[in-house]
Amino acid sequence: MxxxxxxxxxxxxxxxxxxxxxxxxxxxDNIMVRVMVMDDKDSVCIAIKSCYKVMAKDTDRVVMDGPRLSAKVLATKDGIMIGIRELKMRSIEIVSDGKTKISVGGRIFRGSIEIIRKENGKLMLINRIALDDYxxxxxxxxxxxxxxxxxxxxxxxxxxxxxxxxxxxxxxxxxxxxxxxxxxxxxxxxxxxxxxxxxxxxxxxxxxxxxxxxxxxxxxxxxxxxxxxxxxxWKTDIGPLKGGILCDYCRISPHYKWMKEIPLWKVEENLCKGQYNIGKIASVSVLSRNSSGRVDKLEIKDDSGVSVILTGKDFRQLLGPNEIRSTKFDPSIKCGSLILEGYGWGHGxxxxxxxxxxxxxxxxxxxxxxxxxxxxxxxxxxxxxxxxx
Ligand SMILES: [Zn+2]
Incomplete structure (x- = not known):
């Protein structure tokens, strides 16, 4: 109905x-996509309320089936354990008969679920699904x-x-x-x-x-x-993505203007993780901007005069794309924190x-x-x- x-x-x-x-x-309808929905999991609960099949990925052979499934799936030394059954294979696909969808850790999915036992002994789950269903x-x-x-x-x-x-x-x-x-x-x-x-x-x-x-x-x-x-x-330079389109339509966006305060120790910690060799930060300044106003290059100096130069893109990536919503920002330092007054959300x-x-x-x-x-x-x-x- x-x-x-x-x-x-x-x-x-x-x-x-x-x-x-x-x-x-x-x-x-016949175009399928493979979407990685979970990675590096020790175990996951899978449930199907109608008939199901488990197939060996390399041969497509049915290795397990039943009228319904509700089981914990985990990686073993030699393969994948579903409930109390161990399948000595690296990769399986769980398929529903189509009457019900597949529940994976409480989330519901159309299509089928491929489970890969990775070299590190963890599980990766891939949802194989028709393009429009995705x-x-x-x-x-x-x-x-x-x-x-x-x-x-x-x-x-x-x-x-x-x-x-x-x-x-x-x-x-x-x-x-x-x-x-x-x-x-x-x-x-x-x-x-x-x-x-x-x-x-x-x-x-x-x-x-x-x-x-x-x-x-x-x-x-x-x-x-x-x-x-x-x-x-990125390495693409085609006509429709040349940018520079003046857009006044997004003035209504709640993300049009933002402000972010990040403690300097956190910036220093992230720079260190990113293999940038710098001490206590003394200044952060924009060296260049591209034509859309986004930061092209940023210079960060420490209190001994050592400086590192990184791209706006790398800086955003280093601190996290949700921490720094875009590379269109003005930096300043106040009371031990980096203050970013920024505009927009996303790569642009x-x-x-x-x-x-x-x-x-x-x-x-x-x-x-x-x-x-x-x-x-x-x-x-x-x-x-x-x-x-
Ligand atoms: Zn816009």
Whole structure:
């Protein structure tokens, strides 16, 4: 019944909110992504309330099955223990019959769960899931499900594009995406909401392309005035990510301006961990900024005159991306603390999510939002670029 309602509403919304002239009969159902959802775990509880199978990853042979599963999984010397059964293998896949989802440590997941016993004797868990099922669990974490449908649609297209790009980049690695801020935040089925699911459904199969290829669709929370060039951060220098887009739409963002106070001993400790050789900090000054106003190079001097120079990006990474929300800041020292008066949240490349919200609030459509933040790109279907990933 719930599914029927979703299908009917999806159809209505597709009519009410057409994205562009592209037909809606595109399928991305058969594209799977591998999302690392847990790492370095000693044990984890897994439950499935309907029939399940456990397969050996290397042979696809069924090594265990049953009408339901509720067991603690842990690594042993030679393999993986599920409940009281030891499987002498390095990697297994747990599959539900589809009637119920899989509970992993209290979080609910669609798709299947691969468990790898790592060399260090710990467990890594990878959720193998259809692309759009994955997006259902991403959108809630990336934007507010109460935002206008046009910004949710823009986010769905960007997240789908980003996931496909990452999957291509990482195809020889054990997983395509992480479930945290280093890829896209993914909470599994527990994080699905009606509006965000709808946004994924009405944009089904749609991705951003540039020059006929999938776009590295980076995005961030708030640019605070101007987007950043991708070439300042990564080895990519394509037209749509050249940055410098003046964005006034994110002025409404709660992250537009921030202030952070970090005790100097903490900065010194982190510099030491990062192998920077410096004593008691005496001054922190900006040596250069890039054209978007973000810190390019930062000089930190100690009380004996020794100084280290590091990039704004490395400095943010060293202190933690959530401690220092962006590299657009003015530093000063007061009473034994480093004071940062900063602007925006995130690396600043690509779509500014709060700016996209501002645009949608002013009546702009998803396609206009995407064209604004990724100039020169087109919305295409996955089928049109299938040979490119
Ligand atoms: Zn912005």
């Amino acid at each position: 719930k599914r029927a309602v979703v299908i009917i509403m999806t159809t209505i919304l597709a009519v009410l909110f057409p994205l562009n002239a592209i037909a809606m009969d595109i399928s991305s 997006l259902y669990g991403v959108l809630y974490h990336e934007v507010s499900h109460r935002w206008p449908m046009e910004v949710l649609k823009a986010q769905a297209i960007v997240a789908r594009t980003f996931a496909l790009f990452q999957a291509r980049q990482n195809k020889n690695k054990p997983y395509d995406l992480r479930s945290d801020v280093y890829s896209q935040v993914y909470g599994g089925s527990t994080s699905e909401r009606w509006s965000t699911t709808m946004a994924v459904n009405v944009t089904k199969g749609k991705v951003l392309v540039y020059d006929g290829d999938i776009l590295p669709a980076y995005y961030h929370a708030t640019c605070a005035g101007s987007t950043e060039s991708a070439s300042n951060l 490349v690509g779509m500014c999510q709060w700016g996209a919200f501002g645009m949608a609030s002013q009546g702009k459509k998803a396609a206009e939002i995407l064209q604004f933040y990724y100039p020169g790109t087109e919305i295409a279907t996955i089928d049109q670029i299938r040979g490119r990933f």
